[in-house]
Amino acid sequence: MTSFGVMEVISSTLAFFRKSSDQFSTRSFPLCIWGCLVNRGPEHDGLGPPPLRDDGQNLYGFTCMSFADLSKIDRGNRLLLRTFQLAKTCIDHCIPFTIENPASSRAWLTDEMQTLERLGATPQLVHYCQYGKAWKKATVFLGWRVPNFHFKLCTGTSGICSHTGFRHTHLQGTNSSGVFLTLIAQPYPTGLTHTIAATMHQYLQNTPKSGVGAA
Numbered sequence: 001m002t003s004f005g006v007m008e009v010i011s012s013t014l015a016f017f018r019k020s021s022d023q024f025s026t027r028s029f030p031l032c033i034w035g036c037l038v039n040r041g042p043e044h045d046g047l048g049p050p051p052l053r054d055d056g057q058n059l060y061g062f063t064c065m066s067f068a069d070l071s072k073i074d075r076g077n078r079l080l081l082r083t084f085q086l087a088k089t090c091i092d093h094c095i096p097f098t099i100e101n102p103a104s105s106r107a108w109l110t111d112e113m114q115t116l117e118r119l120g121a122t123p124q125l126v127h128y129c130q131y132g133k134a135w136k137k138a139t140v141f142l143g144w145r146v147p148n149f150h151f152k153l154c155t156g157t158s159g160i161c162s163h164t165g166f167r168h169t170h171l172q173g174t175n176s177s178g179v180f181l182t183l184i185a186q187p188y189p190t191g192l193t194h195t196i197a198a199t200m201h202q203y204l205q206n207t208p209k210s211g212v213g214a215a
């Protein structure tokens with residue numbers, strides 16, 4: 001799903017939540033938000049396109065950019081804001097949720113995500129290589145009142161994976177068919193989805209319906 005598609009889904013869900021807020025006292029369910037919120041983008045090495053943001057004053061985007069780049073920045077910022085609004089609405093109505101993004105994402109540096117952490121959301125780190133992928137791809141799930149997924153982490157050193165014993169594949173460039181490796185690496189590993197589903201299933205089974213999200 002593209003960032004634009006994700007934003008439409010989030011905006012629609014947020015509108016639905018706001019219209020149906022009177023039902024939240026009796027309905028509680030977990031929600032997963034995903035998507036690429038704020039791309040870190042390639043570091044400026046003089047070879048590729050310049051980055052759209054930095055980690056400091058320009059976290060929400062450089063201002064002197066082309067129209068196309070300004071549009072990308074605006075879309076990312078709006079997606080971030082909508083995600084924050086949806087997550088805050090979940091908190092207001094005691095609905096557990098989790099937001100997933102790469103560990104290196106600049107989204108985690110923003111006021112919006114740090115506000116969610118101050119409101120009790122906690123990050124859980126996972127390495128995809130531990131679930132059968134050739135790439136490490138450190139990824140964070142920022143969850144509010146979700147169980148501990150006990151994600152596996154790579155303990156290998158010098159680029160060698162502790163799970164496979166081979167060197168991690170770096171997600172740079174394209175494969176032999178010209179497809180970007182970052183695109184190929186987007187889907188969750190199957191083992192990871194099983195872990196999340198099984199943990200949530202057990203959590204919901206052991207928690208009274210009215211108690212999900214309760215303090």
Ligand SMILES: [Zn+2]
Nearest residue numbers: 129154161162
């Ligand atoms: Zn590894």
